[in-house]
Structure formats: C-alpha cells, structure tokens
Amino acid sequence: MTDFNIDAPREGAVFRAGEWRDVRGATGGLARVLVARWTDAAVTEAVDVSHAGHDGLHCVALTLRGASVRFVSNGQVVCDGRVPAGMIQITAPGTPVSATFHTAYDVLHLFVPQGVLAKCYEARFGQPHDGPIVLDDPRAFADPTVERLAQALALAHANDATVSHMFCESVTTAIVARLVAQHFSQSIMARIMSGKSPSSSPSRQLSPLPxxxxxxxxxxxxxxxxxxxxxxxxxxxxxxxxxxxxxxxxxxxxVRPQEFVQRRRVELAQEILRREQCSVLDVAMHCGFRSQAHFTTVFKRFVGRPPLVWRNSAVTAS
CATH class of the missing domain: 1.10.10.60 (Homeodomain-like)
Structure with a gap:
C-alpha cells in the first residue's frame, strides 16, 4: 500500500488521533462507525501504548504501512515483528490491549458499534442475529478487498482531511460488512467440520446447501x-x-466455491511448508497451482506474506 503524509487535520469524518485508540469520549451508543488515524512517520525510539478496551465498540485496526510492532491482546502476544501493510486486527469490546511500535506507523482504527454490526449481519443473512455480535478472534489477517477499501479511505483523507461523512460511512460499512460475512462464514465451517449443524443464517430467497x-x-x-x-x-x-x-x-x-477451493489449497500448502523441506515449486504443484508465481500470489492474498517468508517465520515460532 502507498504511504500517505497528512497535515494537521481539519474537522471531518476521519480524525487524527492524539492518543492510541482514542474515540474522543464516544460511547457504545454511537450510531455510526468512527474512524481515527494513528500515525507517526518519524519514530526515533520505541512507542509504548495501551488501552483497557472500549465498552460496546469493536476496534478494527487497518495497517496502512508496514511497521515493526509487538501487539498484545488480553495478555496474549498476537504479533511480535514486522507487520506488513494491509494487515487487519479486530479487538472485541472490553478487551485490554497494548502495543510497542519500533518504527514509523500509520494505522486506521474503525470503532464499530453494535448497531452497525447488526445491520450488516441482517443484510448479509436475511434475518437478525440472535443476541449481541462479537468478533472475538484477535489474530491478524489479510484481506485484499478490505485493504483496497482502507487504501481508498486513507487516500481520500490525505487529499482532503475534511472527507465527507457520506463517503466515509459508505466505505466503512463495506469494510464491516465484509468482516461480518467472513467471521460467520468461518464459524459455520468450523461447526460443519466438527460434525455440528451450521448456525442459522439462511436467505429467504434460497436455502443454504444442506x-x-x-x-x-x-x-x-x-x-x-x-x-x-x-x-x-x-x-x-x-x-x-x-x-x-x-x-x-x-x-x-x-464464500464462492472457487474461493473456498483456493483457501483449502493454501491451508494444505501451509501444512507442507511447516513440516517438510521441499521447494516452493514442489509445494505449488502438489497443491494444484498452475505455477509457482500463481501460488505465491494466491498464498500472499490469503496469508499476507509470500510462502518462503511465512515458512521462515513459522519455523522460528516453533
């Protein structure tokens, strides 16, 4: 993603945060997604920050530029090292978090109220969700669609710090809708693979596959x-x-069947890369990719890093 330089902000839909994950006193009753930009292009020493968690608000962190950071969620280390641009991390309401930034950083924080999550869920699945919606997986991940939306929002803000609320709301709603759909799709798949019935999220026009x-x-x-x-x-x-x-x-x-197949190929590739010392080309062929270049492109889209980089970090972590 492109790195953006911004001047002191004027009043607009995106504000430049003075403190990490600052929402200017907004509460869980907020009716729309609030967007804050946390950025510093001239870090000379480690920056330590922490937050006790927001009451009723999910915090979606969208990395606009790569940074070296240690991030801890509820006492567990989520990442410790280089985080590439385009990575996403979701913090559930009331979850204490802390971070140490060792290099320059640029992050968009989306503070999402329950009402927006509920609307996105109902629009996607055709019926209201039973109870509060909690996106409770703190692991960082990559999504090319969300990355492009975040880039559009950042570029608009860089060109005009007073970017309109209408534009901001459209983009943030699209991001939240994507994240909600992915979260519940993954939950459904986990239930199916464990032999349980999928959660009820049918469309009124067409029933899901039995x-x-x-x-x-x-x-x-x-x-x-x-x-x-x-x-x-x-x-x-x-x-x-x-x-x-x-x-x-x-x-x-x-998700579409073709996207699901690609995801399963990548998951198989991760298993092989983790346990065997074969070449990237061999892994690509074994997992059904038409070339090493195609494999690398798809792998990076789902995982956020090229196969060799991911393998080295996985080996180091183990």
Missing part, C-alpha cells in the same frame, strides 16, 4: 486438491447443477 451435501463437497475438494478442480465436478459430486450448487454453497459458507 449439511450432508456440504460435507460431501468439502471431502471431494480435499481429496482432489493436487489437481485442477472445476465447479461442474464439485457440483456433480453432490448431485446438483453447477449454478444451483454455487448459489447454495455461497449461502451456506459466505
């Missing part, structure tokens, strides 16, 4: 990751047409 068909499709995908897979093949394995299967699969998981 659990038995979904499990069979996943088993078929996992058994054939080493070769090219077509949508027709997967649909045929569960006795459905290509279009109907794709629609029901997306209703059940929140």
């Amino acid at each position: 659990q038995w068909r979904l499990r069979r499709a996943i088993e078929f995908i996992d058994a054939h990751l080493s070769r090219p897979l077509t949508l027709e093949e997967i649909a045929r394995s569960v006795g459905l047409t290509r279009m109907y299967f794709a629609a029901q699969f997306r209703r059940a998981t929140g």
Whole structure:
C-alpha cells in the first residue's frame, strides 16, 4: 500500500488521533462507525501504548504501512515483528490491549458499534442475529478487498482531511460488512467440520446447501486438491447443477466455491511448508497451482506474506 503524509487535520469524518485508540469520549451508543488515524512517520525510539478496551465498540485496526510492532491482546502476544501493510486486527469490546511500535506507523482504527454490526449481519443473512455480535478472534489477517477499501479511505483523507461523512460511512460499512460475512462464514465451517449443524443464517430467497451435501463437497475438494478442480465436478459430486450448487454453497459458507477451493489449497500448502523441506515449486504443484508465481500470489492474498517468508517465520515460532 502507498504511504500517505497528512497535515494537521481539519474537522471531518476521519480524525487524527492524539492518543492510541482514542474515540474522543464516544460511547457504545454511537450510531455510526468512527474512524481515527494513528500515525507517526518519524519514530526515533520505541512507542509504548495501551488501552483497557472500549465498552460496546469493536476496534478494527487497518495497517496502512508496514511497521515493526509487538501487539498484545488480553495478555496474549498476537504479533511480535514486522507487520506488513494491509494487515487487519479486530479487538472485541472490553478487551485490554497494548502495543510497542519500533518504527514509523500509520494505522486506521474503525470503532464499530453494535448497531452497525447488526445491520450488516441482517443484510448479509436475511434475518437478525440472535443476541449481541462479537468478533472475538484477535489474530491478524489479510484481506485484499478490505485493504483496497482502507487504501481508498486513507487516500481520500490525505487529499482532503475534511472527507465527507457520506463517503466515509459508505466505505466503512463495506469494510464491516465484509468482516461480518467472513467471521460467520468461518464459524459455520468450523461447526460443519466438527460434525455440528451450521448456525442459522439462511436467505429467504434460497436455502443454504444442506449439511450432508456440504460435507460431501468439502471431502471431494480435499481429496482432489493436487489437481485442477472445476465447479461442474464439485457440483456433480453432490448431485446438483453447477449454478444451483454455487448459489447454495455461497449461502451456506459466505464464500464462492472457487474461493473456498483456493483457501483449502493454501491451508494444505501451509501444512507442507511447516513440516517438510521441499521447494516452493514442489509445494505449488502438489497443491494444484498452475505455477509457482500463481501460488505465491494466491498464498500472499490469503496469508499476507509470500510462502518462503511465512515458512521462515513459522519455523522460528516453533
């Protein structure tokens, strides 16, 4: 992502935070997403910051430039080292966090009230969520769609510190909607793989793929990751047409079948990279990628780092 320089802010939808994760006294009753920019391009010594957590607000951190940082959430180290631009980290309400920045940093913080999460959930799944929504996975991850949206917001703010509330609300709503859909899709998949029924999030227009068909499709995908897979093949394995299967699969998981297949290929590649000393090309071929370049591109999109960089960090961590 591009690094942006900003002057002292004027009043607008995005404000430059004077303190880390500062929301200017906003409470959990906030009706819209509040956006703060935490940035310093001239760090000469380590910057230690901490926050006790916001009551009723999720904090979504979007990294605009790479930085060396140690981040701790609720007493657990989430990352300690170089964090590339484009990484995302979500802190649930009331979660104490701290960080030490060793280099220059530029981060957008989105403070998301429960009402916005609820609207995004209902728009995605066609019915209200039962109870408060909590996105409680503190691990950092990458998402190219969210990265581009964050970049657009940062660029607009760099060009005009008084960027309109309408533009800001549109972009932040798109980001939150994406994160909500991903969170619940992953929760559904975890339940299915553990033999439980998926949580109820059906659309009124089309029912999700039945659990038995979904499990069979996943088993078929996992058994054939080493070769090219077509949508027709997967649909045929569960006795459905290509279009109907794709629609029901997306209703059940929140992602397109092709995206799910790529994710499973990357997960398999991570297992091989972690336990075996084979070349990146061999891993790419074993996991069904058409070339090493294609594998590297897809791997970085899902994981946030190239395969070799990820392998080295995984080996060091173990």
